[in-house]
Amino acid sequence: MSPSEKASSRASRRVTVTDLADAAGVSRSTVSLVLRNSPLVKRETRRRVEEAIERLGYVYNRNAANLRRQTSDMVAVVIHDLTNPFFAELAVGLEEALEAAGYVSLMANTGDDPERQRRVMETMREHGAAGFILCPAMGTETRQMAAMTGWNAPVIQVMRWLPDTRLGVVAPDYALGARMAAERLLTLGHRRIAFLGGNEANIATVERVRGYRAALEATGIAEDPTLVVPAAVNRGGGVEALRTALALDRPPTAALCFSDVVAFGTLDALAAAGLAVGRDFSVIGFDDIAGARHTLPPLTTVAVYSRELGRRSAAALLRRIADPSEPPEQEIVAPSLIVRGTCGPVPAEA
Amino acid sequence: MSPSEKASSRASRRVTVTDLADAAGVSRSTVSLVLRNSPLVKRETRRRVEEAIERLGYVYNRNAANLRRQTSDMVAVVIHDLTNPFFAELAVGLEEALEAAGYVSLMANTGDDPERQRRVMETMREHGAAGFILCPAMGTETRQMAAMTGWNAPVIQVMRWLPDTRLGVVAPDYALGARMAAERLLTLGHRRIAFLGGNEANIATVERVRGYRAALEATGIAEDPTLVVPAAVNRGGGVEALRTALALDRPPTAALCFSDVVAFGTLDALAAAGLAVGRDFSVIGFDDIAGARHTLPPLTTVAVYSRELGRRSAAALLRRIADPSEPPEQEIVAPSLIVRGTCGPVPAEA
């Protein structure tokens, strides 16, 4: 192993199969067979090649191999906001499952910028990504999504989706989650229930509101559009939305929030208004992020299991990569209601 | 140009420069010049080639180009925990800067598993990553890091680093941050100050404790080892550490926490113990994550600007990719103290 010192110290050309072939006294073909663990090669020959690999410090070139084999072991993961813990969990679940399956992740954060999204997806396509996992940026045009169906790689939308395309989808059943949450509040006697946060341009809001309305309707409660208060999906949005709701002529006694983060803001604003959460006013969040169990009182919320959704979308993509003829599926996963301490019966004087 | 039609309608083989050359009636070389925007080609010729690109739906193959040019436009980003908002911000800053520079990010989450880290780094190396950004998993062996210096691609450690290697580092000045925080508490009259959370196997803890000790020593305060309470760097760890500290014979009147998340737990535990934060007990966090301004009272903390650190580490890596002879730098960035509401003068009766 001492002669190898020289080779590794020279920072020159990289070591290739040809070098290995020369060093081991065999052909490139044989080296290639060894690299791919073919049973065709004789024990002793394999040993010689492996010794050369070790001695010369050979590094396999996956890009060259993929080029020749017309395959790819890269998957594109395009998320709109990784700093949102909900999507960070998703990304981690995705990457974990892809790595386990032998794929490597090309990851990008679009910051909800459709133009940047278009750019990175194009670049990843030029890199020969075997498939795409996409959480579409707000404002993504239908045309752009439709164009992707022409690509020869499968695309799975996660968490958000555009309604009119024939691409795969993996997402929580937002409508069901919202419905379960609203039903909980109805059971507790609440009749004026607000929906706080979100934006009807976003499918995730549309679906949640749909579930919320369905629950009210099933109980025979007349719809009051003023109770649906759009707002930014961050903590500040929650503060603002609650203030708006409380200022109504007939204010609500409970609120269903777009997300846990929005619910945090709502709790802040309730504290500021001197209202006791769970007694004077009830709140339910959405997502069940890590912080949800630590609010005071702990937040009742709808768990969507984003890490698990990451694993499932990876699995769905891998299925379609393995068999492109498989039709795209819409996998809508049921969430569950996590009852903690922010909900109580409707206050007496109401 | 009509015989080419057949090729595009068959969903079979991908379109290559050769197809474009045939369609435009020029050679592959000329097509290649057009693709790279060379000024050598005549206006009219370029037009013909571009028309063919459009018509045949050509997709550039970056891997093939990189193979031939012996270059790479991929950078490896290996983070130990993306679900930690502090690191998520880092990753977003990194990816943003890399994308702007024309690179694509191979991203992986190691979950603090050194073996998984080794595996993904090896895979990314085989993909020909032009450089590596690594936040080393806890328990990473020095040997493994040393091996990377033999790779022909630059490696930058971020946020955490192993002390004995000659790789680049970009990180906050944890010692300075902790020192500033401790000095703040000393100025307010506190004499018994605890350090809560972290683990001395982690350089980030070692450094913070060093800064904390330096501040005490400069004020002539004798060191009390019982006041340094190791704990998990999550919310539960903060709860536990504070309880331990309060149970001491001579309990502290203030605490410097390993991170904001630990500080959140500390605030939880203080509330549970019936102590008023900022009056009975003072707390300072570390990181300044998004939730820090929303605690009650808002958390005084040390801001490390992780997104900016992401940009800087990307810049440092790109410099070394551009000029490999450039020596690795250690870029230790000064943080700043963000004074909010969790600190007050030392209570009278103490």
Place this chain on the structure above:
DNA sequence: CCCGACTATTAGATCGATCTAATCTATATT
């Protein structure tokens, strides 16, 4: 001693782009 049936190995083409060095016009210079 030849033939078929294995086992182990290999020469050479190939994946999709780029690069080098050469070729071929057309125009300007002497």
Place this chain on the structure above:
DNA sequence: AATATAGATTAGATCGATCTAATAGTCGGG
């Protein structure tokens, strides 16, 4: 008219691996 110069294009080798089809070598059966 011959030559130099610049502009536009191209043939063919090349990057690092893999694949196909062919070739040696070995052995037993007839």
